[in-house]
Amino acid sequence: MDQTLQERLHLVLEQQRAAFRAEMAPSREVRLDRLERVRRMTAQHSEALVKAISADFGHRARQETLLADIFTVESGARHAQKHLRDWMRPRRQPTALHFQPARNLLMRQPLGVVGVVAPWNYPYYLALGPAVGALAAGNRVMIKPSELTPRTGELMAAMVAEFFAPEEMTVVNGEAELARAFTALPFDHLCFTGSTAVGRIVAQAAAQNLTPVTLELGGKSPALVDRSCDLKLTASRIAHGKLFNAGQTCVAPDYLLVPKDMVEPLVQEIRGAMRRLYPKIAGNPDYTHIATPRHLARLRGLLDDARAKGAKIIPSHEEKTVGRGLVPQLLLGVNEQMTVMQEEIFGPLLPIVPYVEVDHALAYINRHDKPLALYWFGRDAAMREHVLSQTQAGGVTVNDCIWHLGQEEQPFGGVGASGMGAYHGEFGFRSFSKEKPVFHQSRWAGTRLFFPPYGKTFDRLLGLLKKIA
16 A cells, blocks of 8 residues: 555544544534534535436436435434433442442444444445544544445535544545555544445454454345235335435345245236336436446346346346446345355345245245345234244344334344444434443441451351342
8 A cells, every 4th residue: 555645544543543632522412513514515516416426326216315325414413413411421329239339331432433334335425424423522523435436426525624623524536545544543433334245354453453343234124015015005115225325225125035936926016016007118317237347247247147147037027238327126036056146246136036825935034144134024913923032033023124223212233244333313322422430439338348357247247248148
């Protein structure tokens, strides 16, 4: 790596660290001001963000950027402002009888400097979303945007420099080599969003500095259709969840598990729903393109591999792909030898796996890596609870797709191969804080009875504690 860039990274980190040491407990007013600047910055540059993200994608639906990248940051900052007083308040904790009249408090303190590595699919939200939690917690923030969205990265750097001093928050842009050096910095916390494969590398780099990490990694998120579902409603919601951002969403439904006798009618309903959402693909301003030619070639390769191994490919529309506006495809007759059933798809391809018994579908889910999201569609409450109790996933939406991601009152994060740690709302505040236990001893502490010299009094007291503790 270029020595100048490497020195720059360390210089920025040390500048932020020095600023943090000079203000280790930012007041609520300081934090509110920083959150307000995030809101004003986002609102003021929303149109520029729409254009930059669309240019990076080749075309990105304006409304998807407004909702998924801009509104989410604004609402997250507003939520943090509203609740910040309560989040910052020290928590009174219970104190065991034998330590009273002492008392326990849990004090929430900022960690220091938080690094954020953002992906390309939601380039603004997945950079500023974690930053909101870090700023609310009183930290300084360094952001590394994806090199695959260079226009957005350059715009973000200019925006942040306009609204924040570099020792508060800054953006550094560069290629993969810079990203590797960034993740190797001795941050006080590192938040990474991306693939599981890269997440493992990031975790190893952070481990060299004992840097705690939040990893949001994705994976193959299943949608389990129960025979008690409303078929038409289920199809419309699956179609929307799959095709939002052209499937380039970490929590998009990756494949469907469907009762065998319902596969054909559901396929027809999903195709109809896709055509209602997008009457055409080519030239449709509402339909987002695949982000890069490399990603488009990968998706075509998944289709070719599946077709060669016996899958039946059913397009949603009777038209051909133009440019990077990939026509959605449903895949039947898939098996685990196909690459499309081994890798996260991250595009508008939807394999459908039939099942006979629900427990067979659950066994299929559970013998694979734990997914970032799981979706269940149905009206049978007992079956819903059975599925929820017998599966593991980072998060769940019942009778819809992806909306659990937008809940500021709930944690968002993975489990196992789909990630570790969580953020959003208070959960992000806590992830980027040290919850420091503080024990306040009383002048009249009974613990003096355990001081030496030891004797029968010690033995009697210890015996009593064993009975009451």
